Amino acid sequence: MKIIMLGAPGAGKGTQAERITAKYNIPHISTGDIFRANIRDNTPLGKKAKSYMDKGELVPDELTCDLVTDRISKDDCKDGYILDGFPRTIAQAEALDKALEKRGESIDFAIDIEVPDEEIVHRMQGRRFCPKCGATYHIESLKPKVEGICDKCGTELILRDDDKPETVKHRLSVYHEQTQPLVDYFEKKGVLKKINGTIGLENVTAEISKVLG
Numbered sequence: 001m002k003i004i005m006l007g008a009p010g011a012g013k014g015t016q017a018e019r020i021t022a023k024y025n026i027p028h029i030s031t032g033d034i035f036r037a038n039i040r041d042n043t044p045l046g047k048k049a050k051s052y053m054d055k056g057e058l059v060p061d062e063l064t065c066d067l068v069t070d071r072i073s074k075d076d077c078k079d080g081y082i083l084d085g086f087p088r089t090i091a092q093a094e095a096l097d098k099a100l101e102k103r104g105e106s107i108d109f110a111i112d113i114e115v116p117d118e119e120i121v122h123r124m125q126g127r128r129f130c131p132k133c134g135a136t137y138h139i140e141s142l143k144p145k146v147e148g149i150c151d152k153c154g155t156e157l158i159l160r161d162d163d164k165p166e167t168v169k170h171r172l173s174v175y176h177e178q179t180q181p182l183v184d185y186f187e188k189k190g191v192l193k194k195i196n197g198t199i200g201l202e203n204v205t206a207e208i209s210k211v212l213g
């Protein structure tokens, strides 16, 4: 099962992808997480990606596409995977198609989690991030057991630089311009499934499970 999670930043792609991963036992591949891990490890890729991410811009396609096409050719992706945050441009979607075609494969589902912009801005301000292990929480809807502390590794949680209000607004405009056209792209391929992302975490998971079967 090859699944793409679409939706604005903060729509819940990552949280839902984690749940699907646990249920179907397929890898969760988040390009945002890969870039953040590279930033933590201070790699050359991390240094390049950081300058774009801090401004709320997309990391250039040439740094992103090979990363994903290499990752999905690994052994653990044989039975499928969930791509979270990729593709984010038409060029990325085309690069993915090409890589899949070579292997006679295609995407099974593109799940678009729809959330209005005002709700996104509200959500992102409440989002908290663990700078050590990358886990994500929310001060209202996904609280850690101890306020401000990561459940998984005990580190103090922070507001990600790119979740700050000015950057969120910019990320949303980048999303509408460059990523939203993918909704039509996958609709034309007949794999698009729209999910209302405002019905609560559990209900969104239930709707996605219905779609995946």
Ligand code: AMP
Binding pocket: 009, 010, 031, 032, 033, 035, 052, 053, 056, 057, 058, 059, 060, 061, 064, 084, 085, 086, 087, 088, 092, 162, 171
């Ligand atoms: P995310 O955690 O998916 O919201 O991604 C955080 C940031 O990483 C984005 O705002 C982009 O700067 C960068 N990023 C993640 N995925 C991609 C992608 N597919 N293409 C370009 N930039 C990306």
